[in-house]
Amino acid sequence: MQREVLHVKSISKRFSNVQAIKDISFSVEQGDIFAFLGPNGAGKTTTLRILLDIIKADTGQIQWSLNGSANQLPQAAEIGYLPEERGLYLDIPIIKSLIYLASIRGMDKYEAKKAAMEWLEKLELADRAKEKLQVLSKGNQQKIQFIASILHKPAFAILDEPFSGLDPLNQEIFIDFIKEINKQGTTILLSAHQMQLVEKTAHKIFLINKGEVLYNGSLNGIYETYGNKPIIELNFKSGLNLDALNAIGAVEDMEISDHHLVKLTFRQNTDMKLILADLAKLEGVFELSSHKPSLHDIYLNLVKSHSI
Amino acid sequence: MSYIKQVLTVTRWEFGRFFKPKNELIGLFVMLIVFTLFYFGSKLAFSDKSPKITVFLLNDENGAIAEVLKKDFKLQTLPIDQKDQFIKNLSINKEGVLINKNDKSIELYAYKLNNDIKELKGFLDGYQKQVEMQKLGLTADQLSKVLSSAPIEESYVYTENSNKRLVLAFFFAGLMIVAVFLSFAYQFTAITGEKQLKITEQIVSAISPQVWMDGKIFGITLTGMSSMITNSLLITVGTVIFFQFTGTPISKVVDFLNLPLIVLYLPFAILGVLIWNAMLAAIASIITDPNNSGKSGLMMLPILFVMASFFVTHDPDNGFSVFLSWFPLTSATSMPMRWAITEVGVEQLIGSFILLVITFYFLRKIAAKIFRVSILMTGKEPSWSDVYKFIKMK
Numbered sequence: 025m026q027r028e029v030l031h032v033k034s035i036s037k038r039f040s041n042v043q044a045i046k047d048i049s050f051s052v053e054q055g056d057i058f059a060f061l062g063p064n065g066a067g068k069t070t071t072l073r074i075l076l077d078i079i080k081a082d083t084g085q086i087q088w089s090l091n092g093s094a095n096q097l098p099q100a101a102e103i104g105y106l107p108e109e110r111g112l113y114l115d116i117p118i119i120k121s122l123i124y125l126a127s128i129r130g131m132d133k134y135e136a137k138k139a140a141m142e143w144l145e146k147l148e149l150a151d152r153a154k155e156k157l158q159v160l161s162k163g164n165q166q167k168i169q170f171i172a173s174i175l176h177k178p179a180f181a182i183l184d185e186p187f188s189g190l191d192p193l194n195q196e197i198f199i200d201f202i203k204e205i206n207k208q209g210t211t212i213l214l215s216a217h218q219m220q221l222v223e224k225t226a227h228k229i230f231l232i233n234k235g236e237v238l239y240n241g242s243l244n245g246i247y248e249t250y251g252n253k254p255i256i257e258l259n260f261k262s263g264l265n266l267d268a269l270n271a272i273g274a275v276e277d278m279e280i281s282d283h284h285l286v287k288l289t290f291r292q293n294t295d296m297k298l299i300l301a302d303l304a305k306l307e308g309v310f311e312l313s314s315h316k317p318s319l320h321d322i323y324l325n326l327v328k329s330h331s332i
Numbered sequence: 333m334s335y336i337k338q339v340l341t342v343t344r345w346e347f348g349r350f351f352k353p354k355n356e357l358i359g360l361f362v363m364l365i366v367f368t369l370f371y372f373g374s375k376l377a378f379s380d381k382s383p384k385i386t387v388f389l390l391n392d393e394n395g396a397i398a399e400v401l402k403k404d405f406k407l408q409t410l411p412i413d414q415k416d417q418f419i420k421n422l423s424i425n426k427e428g429v430l431i432n433k434n435d436k437s438i439e440l441y442a443y444k445l446n447n448d449i450k451e452l453k454g455f456l457d458g459y460q461k462q463v464e465m466q467k468l469g470l471t472a473d474q475l476s477k478v479l480s481s482a483p484i485e486e487s488y489v490y491t492e493n494s495n496k497r498l499v500l501a502f503f504f505a506g507l508m509i510v511a512v513f514l515s516f517a518y519q520f521t522a523i524t525g526e527k528q529l530k531i532t533e534q535i536v537s538a539i540s541p542q543v544w545m546d547g548k549i550f551g552i553t554l555t556g557m558s559s560m561i562t563n564s565l566l567i568t569v570g571t572v573i574f575f576q577f578t579g580t581p582i583s584k585v586v587d588f589l590n591l592p593l594i595v596l597y598l599p600f601a602i603l604g605v606l607i608w609n610a611m612l613a614a615i616a617s618i619i620t621d622p623n624n625s626g627k628s629g630l631m632m633l634p635i636l637f638v639m640a641s642f643f644v645t646h647d648p649d650n651g652f653s654v655f656l657s658w659f660p661l662t663s664a665t666s667m668p669m670r671w672a673i674t675e676v677g678v679e680q681l682i683g684s685f686i687l688l689v690i691t692f693y694f695l696r697k698i699a700a701k702i703f704r705v706s707i708l709m710t711g712k713e714p715s716w717s718d719v720y721k722f723i724k725m726k
Binding site (some may be wrong): 073076078100103105107109110111112113115116125127128129130172173235250 | 337338341530531532534536537539540
């Protein structure tokens with residue numbers, strides 16, 4: 025069994041009249057890539073800030089055990105943080121900023137410079153090390169921000185929206201980097217909105233909505249629990265017959281787009297024979313596809329049903 | 333990583349961000365050029381070679397006035413019938429001075445009063461005294477005795493040459509104003525800039541707000557002090573060079589350099605700048621938008637307190653001056669100033685200094701509390717009641 029490195033017990037936080045998070049508990053084990061999911065305003069960033077003691081929880085307990093002994097707060101050197109609100113010194117050479125940010129986390133300057141140049145090399149930015157950050161494109165600034173958060177080889181990295189602002193190619197590259205630092209021993213807590221990227225990266229999922237926990241478990245577990253809801257997508261040649269669609273049994277959710285595309289989500293473990301029998305009654309179906317729910321589908325279903 | 337190591341890292345960073353030796357040197361070089369141009373330019377403009385005004389004399393029958401003025405002015409005698417025409421033409425020609433000697437007075441007509449005319453009046457004063465002496469039958473020695481001051485024998489307990497020390501104290505107060513202005517500019521740029529660039533979250537996840545605050549206070553104080561020292565050296569060297577041109581020996585400058593006052597001033601100045609930096613950092617952290625914030629004006633507050641210190645020079649021993657030299661927001665400048673011009677007991681120096689240290693210790697803690705919450709507030713600017721709540725937070 026893996027060692028628990030972070031244990032969060034019943035934390036809550038209220039900002040004036042908004043309950044940001046409510047009685048949240050979870051734990052992260054050494055070596056995990058732990059995906060922290062939820063819609064905007066769900067309380068993700070608030071939770072991450074509480075973990076780092078940037079803001080205080082109203083109630084609850086947090087215990088870090090990164091070096092074997094339990095502490096309320098981790099050492100700066102043990103933690104890497106990529107905040108959702110990005111920002112670095114724009115008017116200072118990139119290499120200087122990187123060395124400074126690593127040195128306030130306890131890294132030796134010489135080591136920091138060496139490690140920074142290695143990362144810049146990997147991200148094809150080594151020749152721009154002495155340039156000011158402001159001359160880089162937004163995507164490249166995002167890369168520098170990522171390097172700043174993991175340069176000092178932390179035991180635990182919190183990455184808040186690491187894929188935002190990146191093109192698809194760079195998103196894939198970042199997935200590889202996250203996996204690489206995880207292999208080298210960094211436990212990752214990842215907050216992201218791009219479910220297809222989370223699916224490729226995470227081992228564990230923690231889903232919250234409106235400050236409450238909707239799912240806490242493994243990636244496989246979420247498919248086992250919520251993944252047996254067949255999804256059928258229909259493309260109609262002509263207009264839709266809504267009465268006929270409403271007559272189909274066991275439909276949990278129906279989405280219509282562009283007046284001719286219909287996505288039907290059936291209840292858990294609905295028999296495919298019954299589904300096909302109902303679908304056979306429909307007229308004008310031009311295309312039909314069936315698949316199991318993706319993480320994106322599960323996420324949407326869970327959040328929608330919780331929000332009702 | 334220890335608190336001290338983290339503070340040193342931030343201090344070095346903040347110092348490196350703002351203290352640019354190359355820019356300082358360029359600034360000094362430009363100042364030197366301006367100073368040299370100004371010196372030689374003014375010397376040329378007001379050199380003795382420049383022609384003096386022409387004095388037209390009227391009724392100087394025996395040539396007595398001409399005798400007094402001939403070395404320093406160009407003289408011409410004016411016929412009496414041209415007097416009115418000369419006066420009429422003054423507003424057009426704007427040149428020349430007419431001196432008309434009457435029985436009881438000397439009339440002077442010119443376009444406007446200037447330095448040459450002031451000098452001319454001095455000569456006429458001298459002439460008039462000679463005339464009066466002759467009327468009274470007094471010798472020059474007798475007149476000198478009449479005009480001399482009362483023969484008072486003075487005896488004081490405090491006999492230090494405080495005038496030179498006062499000049500140095502004023503010089504230090506001026507430097508203090510420079511340091512406060514620099515601190516104001518750097519703290520304002522550093523903190524509001526970091527807030528706007530959204531760097532804060534990255535940093536406070538690594539170091540505590542207290543470490544960050546302390547590093548900023550020390551780093552920017554160091555920047556301010558470095559600029560003060562650079563400027564002091566320039567002014568001293570510049571003054572020495574200036575005195576060389578004017579033929580004054582270097583010892584005249586050295587006379588003003590009172591070592592005990594410098595030794596006393598430095599620790600007070602350092603603590604004063606530290607205190608102001610702590611306060612300025614706290615104010616800067618509650619400003620979200622520097623262009624539209626009503627709190628930006630508060631950044632000028634320290635200057636008022638430094639200026640208040642100048643009251644001490646009027647009467648260093650009255651109650652208000654003593655208060656200023658103990659009150660921590662003014663004592664950094666006021667106490668060395670009082671010490672420069674009057675007798676101040678060692679216990680007063682030590683007491684005032686300890687009060688400064690205690691004030692700095694608590695002020696940096698309060699600043700960090702305000703900083704901790706407000707540095708992450710990028711949308712709404714905290715109100716004064718919010719700031720009070722931040723200070724009360726544990």
